[in-house]
Amino acid sequence: MSSSLGESPTSASENIGDLAIEVAESPNPKYERIVAYFEYLKSDIKLVTRNTVKADILKIANDLSVELLLTQMNMNNSLLSNGEFFHIRCCAHIVNLVVQDGLRNTEQSVVKIRDSVKYVRGSQTRKQNFLECVSKVGLDRKRGLRQDVTTRWNSTFFMLDNALYYKKAFMHFQLCDSNYKSCPSLEEWVKIEKICGFLSLFYDVSNLFSGSSYPTYNLYFRPVVMCYSSLRQHQNSSDPYLKKMAELMLPKFEKYWSDFSMVLTIAVVFDPRYKLQFVDFFYKKLYGPNSRQFSSVKEKLFSLFEDYCKFYNDKFDIDKNENSTASGQNCDFTNADLMAVVEEFNSLDVKFGLSQQKSQLELYMEEKRLNVKSNLDILNYWKGSQFKYPHVACMARDILSIPITIVASKSVFSVGGRVLDQYRSSLKPSNAEAIICTRDWLFGKKGIKGEIPTNDLAEDCLNVDDEAHCGSSTT
Numbered sequence: 001m002s003s004s005l006g007e008s009p010t011s012a013s014e015n016i017g018d019l020a021i022e023v024a025e026s027p028n029p030k031y032e033r034i035v036a037y038f039e040y041l042k043s044d045i046k047l048v049t050r051n052t053v054k055a056d057i058l059k060i061a062n063d064l065s066v067e068l069l070l071t072q073m074n075m076n077n078s079l080l081s082n083g084e085f086f087h088i089r090c091c092a093h094i095v096n097l098v099v100q101d102g103l104r105n106t107e108q109s110v111v112k113i114r115d116s117v118k119y120v121r122g123s124q125t126r127k128q129n130f131l132e133c134v135s136k137v138g139l140d141r142k143r144g145l146r147q148d149v150t151t152r153w154n155s156t157f158f159m160l161d162n163a164l165y166y167k168k169a170f171m172h173f174q175l176c177d178s179n180y181k182s183c184p185s186l187e188e189w190v191k192i193e194k195i196c197g198f199l200s201l202f203y204d205v206s207n208l209f210s211g212s213s214y215p216t217y218n219l220y221f222r223p224v225v226m227c228y229s230s231l232r233q234h235q236n237s238s239d240p241y242l243k244k245m246a247e248l249m250l251p252k253f254e255k256y257w258s259d260f261s262m263v264l265t266i267a268v269v270f271d272p273r274y275k276l277q278f279v280d281f282f283y284k285k286l287y288g289p290n291s292r293q294f295s296s297v298k299e300k301l302f303s304l305f306e307d308y309c310k311f312y313n314d315k316f317d318i319d320k321n322e323n324s325t326a327s328g329q330n331c332d333f334t335n336a337d338l339m340a341v342v343e344e345f346n347s348l349d350v351k352f353g354l355s356q357q358k359s360q361l362e363l364y365m366e367e368k369r370l371n372v373k374s375n376l377d378i379l380n381y382w383k384g385s386q387f388k389y390p391h392v393a394c395m396a397r398d399i400l401s402i403p404i405t406i407v408a409s410k411s412v413f414s415v416g417g418r419v420l421d422q423y424r425s426s427l428k429p430s431n432a433e434a435i436i437c438t439r440d441w442l443f444g445k446k447g448i449k450g451e452i453p454t455n456d457l458a459e460d461c462l463n464v465d466d467e468a469h470c471g472s473s474t475t
Contacts, residue, residue, distance in 0.1 A: 080307040085263040091220060092209045092405040094256045095227075099153045099202050102249040107195065107241045109188035110156070113163045116170060116182045117145045130173050137168040157203050160196045164189075194239055201230055212408035215378055215400045221268040224257060225282045259293050264404065266301050270396040271378055273370045276301070305361045308395045360389040 070083045079086060120130045134141050145166065148159040163170070167189055174183040184192060205223040209216055231253060234246035269276050276298065283294040358366075370376060378400060386393035403409070427435075 080311060081304055085304075088261060088263065088402075088404070089256060090404070090406045091224075091264075092206050092407050095202055095206050095209070096153070097256075098227075098249050098252045099199065100151075101252045102245040103153050103156065104248060105241075105244060106150075107191060109184050109191045110160065110195065112182045112184045112188060113160060113192060114148060116180075116184075117147050117159060117163065119180060119182060120145060120173070121147060126177070129176060130169065133172040133176060134166060134169045137172055139166060139169055153199070154203060154206070157196065157199045160192055160199070164193060164196055191239065191241065194242060195245075198230070198234065198242055198245065201227060209405050210407040216404045217264065217267040217400050217402050218271045218378060220264040220404055221260065221279065221282075222274075224260060224264075225286070228253060228257070228260075229286070259296070262297065262300055263399065265297050266304065267399050269301060270382070270392075270400060271376075272367070272381060273372045273374060273376060275369055276365055277369070302361065305359065305391065305395060309359075309391050312391055312394055360392045364389050364392050 066087050070079070070086050073079050073086075074083050120126050130145075131141055143162060143165060146155070146158045146162050148155040150156070170183050174180050201223075205227060208219055208223060231246045231250045234242050235250065237243045237246065265279060268274050268278055271278075279297055280294055283291050283297075287293055382393050382396045382400070
């Protein structure tokens with residue numbers, strides 16, 4: 001292994017990431033060789049320290065793989081727009097990173113809630129006394145208190161949300177237990193309510209993105225714009241903590257979505273309830289009329305449509321050779337004068353202003369939008385419109401089928417660890433497969449009806465501790 005790193009990068013193992021990590025974690029790591037190796041592959045590489053080398057290598061290996069695959073596919077002319085929309089980052093992970101930055105500085109009221117939950121849950125007697133207080137104020141005992149994990153913002157949100165529900169019970173418990181000193185004041189309860197309301201928007205967005213029983217690509221633009229607008233508004237908040245949170249979160253948000261993702265913004269155009277007017281409406285609110293951002297989206301949309309027209313021309317348009325053969329069979333003009341008359345007839349389109357025919361995309365845009373409140377199955381809509389707008393339907397099919405998160409796919413692989421645990425590790429492969437498939441069938445069927453929340457999927461998405469592990473999807 002060391003010889004391959006020391007002698008020639010081209011003779012290294014195919015599994016570059018595992019090879020480099022193995023060297024980095026060995027008792028006598030050759031850090032300089034790792035740096036030299038990756039500098040050979042990617043000249044702008046920056047490995048910071050030995051402590052972060054594993055995360056750096058994983059990130060670089062991912063970027064290198066995407067770059068090499070993109071280059072190879074472009075050489076074969078397999079991608080539209082030269083692969084400009086080939087790679088996007090997992091949107092749920094980005095939301096997670098943004099909120100984690102906002103919770104770096106913890107408000108004292110949040111600390112009091114955390115201490116209160118620890119105090120109540122720390123003793124069975126205190127638990128029973130608190131439940132008696134819950135019953136006295138007429139609240140549901142089954143909801144329960146939840147302790148948060150400081151590195152996972154969604155658990156902090158759940159903790160605050162449940163604590164707000166039991167606000168009266170905590171105040172009553174303070175009167176019953178003289179040792180309980182961490183009950184928030186009325187002003188602090190107001191702060192907690194504001195913080196919880198602020199985080200609820202991002203939690204709802206994470207759950208929306210993490211759905212696995214419906215297309216998510218067309219759902220990106222509206223919630224992300226609302227998050228961006230909320231962050232900008234809270235920058236001028238009268239509450240110092242909310243203002244500080246927004247100031248910490250906004251730079252990370254703009255790092256990934258400064259002008260929003262182009263292809264994700266284009267996706268909302270193929271929702272007949274919104275179309276391009278929806279993008280124009282929000283961009284006017286954010287950037288004013290005739291903004292550069294909206295012009296860029298519109299230009300890229302029509303450019304991508306032209307690429308689709310060229311790509312699918314042979315499939316949907318009448319072949320010129322067949323057309324000329326058919327016309328020769330039906331209209332066998334041999335006289336030159338008669339042919340001249342036919343050409344003159346063809347030129348009438350110019351005189352009547354019919355030469356500039358509108359494209360399918362323009363015709364789709366001019367159609368009346370559907371009711372925004374309508375419950376639309378967008379895939380069925382485009383399936384029914386494939387003969388009316390064939391090129392636009394192909395474009396919508398390709399774009400809307402892309403998942404904007406890797407949450408659902410990651411959860412599939414993590415199921416194995418929950419089936420084959422330390423107490424049940426000798427299952428036959430056929431039995432393990434039956435358990436996993438049965439679970440998928442049952443959850444999938446109920447999930448369509450909305451009986452099972454998406455919290456379990458969101459948990460997988462929000463368990464990200466390092467920005468280097470931010471996932472990606474490809475188009």
